[in-house]
Amino acid sequence: MRLPVIEKSVQCSGQIADQVLRTSIALFIVSASCVAGSPPTALDFNRDIRPILSENCFYCHGQDANKRQADLRLDLRDAAIEAEAIIPKDPASSELIKRINTSDPKEQMPPPRSNRHLSTEQKRILEQWIAQGANYEAHWAFVTPKRPIEPAVKHLGWTRNPIDRFVLAKLETEGLSPSVEADRPTLIKRLSIDLVGLPPSPQEVDTFVNDSDPNAYETLVDRLLASPHYGERMALDWLDTARYADSNGFQQDGDTWQWIWRDWVVRALNSDLPFDQFTIWQLAGDLLPDATTDQKVASGFNRNHLLNGEGGAIAEEQRFVNLFDRIDTTATTWLGLTMACAQCHDHKYDPITQRDYYSLLDAFNKVPESGTPQFFSSRIRVAAPFLELPTEEYKTRVAELDLQIAALSPDAKLSADSAFEGWRAGIFADGKPSEGKGLPDPVLTVLRKLDADRSDEEKKSLEAGLRKQFDEKVRPGLVAKLQSIAKHEELKKKLADYRGDQLPRVMIMSDAKERETSILSRGEYLNPIAKVTFATPAFLPPLASDAPKNRLGLAQWLVAPEHPLTSRVQVNRMWQHFFGMGIVKTAEDFGVQSEYPVHGELLDWLAVEFRDHGWSMKAIQRLIVTSATYRQTSRMSLKLRSRDLENRLFARSSRFRMPSLILRDWSLASSSLINPKIGGAPVYPYQPDAIWEALAITKERDFTYPASSDQDLYRRSLYTFWRRTVGPANMFDASNRQTCRVRTSITSTPLHALTTLNDPTWVEAARMLAQQGIKSSPDLNAQLIDVFRRVLTRKPTEIDLAVLRRAYAKQLAIYQADPAGAKLFLGFGASQRDASISLSEHAALSAVCLAILNLDEALTRE
């Protein structure tokens, strides 16, 4: 098994510690699959050779013609042989081997100044490979997956579905056994976190724990998959992928209406819209025949990028920034490839040329957009094209205003007309109209003539000129004096303002603007060098001959059955959701620089299953969570801790901290504070004071945080307004929602601890949790068990209870002596405290609840 340590060793250099490390890594590879201690296997190009060549050679001897040195390619077997770099079965004569072994710095490869370095073991492997005939293979991820045969296993009885066969076969080869199944409280907690992100009630736990039906587990899985909260939970990862936020992310950081797209995602996931349709709608829903509103809204996926409306922004430059973002996001999301490199030059590692990049970009280049957002109100800035989706509330309000305006119109018109007549009469009465009236010269000239001397033409233009002068210069001055006009004008302005600020305008895609696309020299929008038209990258299966040559064709191509990447990339992300890490760890990169998957066959089996059975995400997720693999305990035995700390072999379930957005939901729900409403405009729950103002450009708009009240404070984190320039303060380790992210890191820092200990969100949740507990029973033990179960699902052990009781007793003594302190501590949050509960008892139990919410077990998906 190739271990992902090689890439690290390349970076490290110079120090003794590192030498030790490298030696040990070399030792590692000698024994091939030393983790398992099984005998070495034959060399495999994709597993053993490509990573070495790719990391160390392809930069200068790969497919980028501009960077290529000595006109030598090592990425193509024929070229390498022709250049005599490789002479199959004769490593000693192969120039490649001579160069990597020489001590002459002028000859040595990789060159010493390249910061690349081959270990002794890597050199030996290359020699062995050439000795064996220097066999090349296409990169595994670029070949259409075929359904692998389910491997034979010794302990078939352990397996529940094919996933387990692949997992167990590997474990048996490695001399490991699977772990036991987790207990039921852990299973229901795990499933609830993974599928809905909300804790089960103690009753639901009891029902499951006591359910003797052999299908109890599957019944629970199906109930959770059918929950309307499933879509909310699953949307989180997709929003990171789609770099979704509620504002534009630059200086004025205008708010957008993209939450309409977010609501569509939740609905689509809940209804298990097949992934091929999910893909087509989001990339090209607007291009479908008779596209529905939902299909158009879905295409907003590629309008979720940042938008720069800075004063000096050059619109066309920004338009290209947006275009590049669409390519990068689309490529990472569906192809699992980084295309950004090819914006400026042919990709160094993957077979993506600069021409491929711009040929693909052509599909996104027909949007009728300027590149910068428009001003709709001091708050709202969105960019065309968009879909106007008036809500019922909006329609009602506009109809009201229209009525009011219509009602005032006759009066206003009458007043204005009579005022005009009066003013006109005054002009004519003034035998010699002076310049003082501010009339323009042409009007004055005619006016100075006697009526009889004016031609018909002149009479007309005189009247028109007077009317214009009145409307533009005189009438505004009358507004203050004539109430009926004033009211009318005020209402009209009110309507216009309301329209700008409140008419929902969700940005979507459109191909309404014909544009030619060119390859840009070094990716600079001012330097086009050669025209291109839409095409998909040549190294992947061709576009169907009858496919439309546009975004729709692109989307259909991505989900074509022969496409090698889309299905693998998506099942890998689904696996990542349930195990904390993908089968391919580099979820964002399936290119030649990616990690070679230990469980490649499992990945392929899942990909084929997904593709051939209607692309149902729920079906694959159900398959994963009902596997024996998933149902194992996450307990890390000392053996597993030393053999497979990262759990790449799945001899146990994974254990990782919940996403911070789910942590907040969990605390709100376990304390019964949560407002389960689904969908709608974003809300503004507790944030520290002045969280936006300190950074914002305040002269153009008011950046005071518009804090929500009442039930809006307790909506799920998914609905918290996400300002792109300053993300929500209590949602740590989250994607920055600025560029596409398909993998986020889970870290542990003191700032996280401060958040879950001191943020009013958690302090209030602790208070309400304690209140629930106290009201559940007069007995302290029962209260402690109740609150513990609401958060952790399981019942506390005797030892747990003893610790909690001791902690409670200490806190109680403190608060009994300090009622004022108790009152302060219970004063957080907008929810009502039940005043019948004793202050000191409530405060003491709240302190204990705050600790429970901060237990590692409460923060962790086990």
Add this chain to the structure above:
Amino acid sequence: MACHKYEIASSRREFLVKTGLGIGTAALAQILTSDALADAGTFAGGLPGSPHFAPKAKRVICLFQSGGPSHLDLLDEKPLLSSRFNEDLPDSVRKGQRITGMVASQPRLALQPSKFSFQPGGKSGARISDLLPSIRAIADDICIIRSLHTEAINHDPAITFFQTGSQQPGRPSIGAWTDYGLGRLNENLPSFVVLISVSIKGGAGQGLLARLWGSGFLPSRHQGVQFRSAGDPVLYLSDPAGMTRKRRRTMLDGLAELNRIQEAESGDPEIETRISQYEMAYRMQTSVPDLVDFSHEPDSVLDLYGKDVKQPGTFAHNCLLARRLAERDVRFIQLYHRDWDHHGDLNGRLPILARDVDQASAGLVKDLKQRGLLDDTLVIWGGEFGRTPYAQGEAKREAYGRDHHGKAFSIWMAGGGIKPGTVYGATDDFGFNVIENPVHIHDLQATLLHCLGIDHTKLTHKFQGRQFRLTDVHGRVVKDILA
């Protein structure tokens, strides 16, 4: 942010050895290099092999003047603009350089002299504007670079470029890179701190974006921690009202006790890390208030920074805070001062901004020097770009504005391995193009890392199949300005 990284790693190793698992070196290597553990904080001193050579600077204070201070009115005197007042900028000078959307429709680009005088400072005689008398007085301690140039012409892309090496969002900031590469020096404070100041009389200016101190694709523990001037200095630092220190201690003890039971149950070494992070959070609750308490600073020190120093949120206050952070070995201290974007009324607004920062910037350098901290602290002063030698709108002797200009501008640096009392690079007579010793933003970043003992080509992180670095594939250490 991870503390005890090394301690955790070694205790884990000891644990494995002591528990007699008899695991081989190879398996140990895997444990020590796995990403999972790296995220938990295995590399105490940053990446293995770092620093790459003996550093001159242990820490950096970056006094970032956001908005684009006018080099032509502060650090780069151009008498020709006065003698050719209101003439058109020659095409031979502009060379087709694109201009921003704000002046694109302007009929002509009229040369605009500075209304402010320049005088020589110190023995080195560097000519500096009358708007910066205190900085001029320390001319012998600083190195002025007059040949900096950038690629962006608007604020967001230009600041992002300065701080992350790329105009597009998504890359780690300099402070995140240094924390990632070098690790931390202090156990009780974050290693990358951001301070934001507001002008006393000026406006709020351009907005700032949290991504400027983000960690990009590096683990989020490397991101900068913003210290706030109002409310808690660090978000959620204060215990809730009614929760005293003693109560918190009691609570944390109970928490740790239950967590240890869970650790034994689950066998997950992450729990050890979590316990230590909660302990560090507890220590921060003491160390941060101590840090921001200036009551023991003598008047002689306060006077160095000027009279604003006692007012939280001012540049002067943040400069003193920066010194206190430097003393506590915080690695990267990033100040932002805003409102240097003078498209109009530069004559009225620039003096206000200069007054905000002049004395305090110089005071910080002097204070660091008198404590012996300047030798290993690198101070950088400057903005994301300069301003045009032509007026935005009409050219007028007394009242004028200037647009953004990235082709040439000035900054200064001090301490931490930089040659003092020098001026490096030069612009043409218009201050429009660099004509001598150009320094690109990537060169500045390479030089900064060099001072910290890092070879900028070797501080890399693999993401999306490629090794990324702060300087992309560019950058050259400006050896001429190294001491």
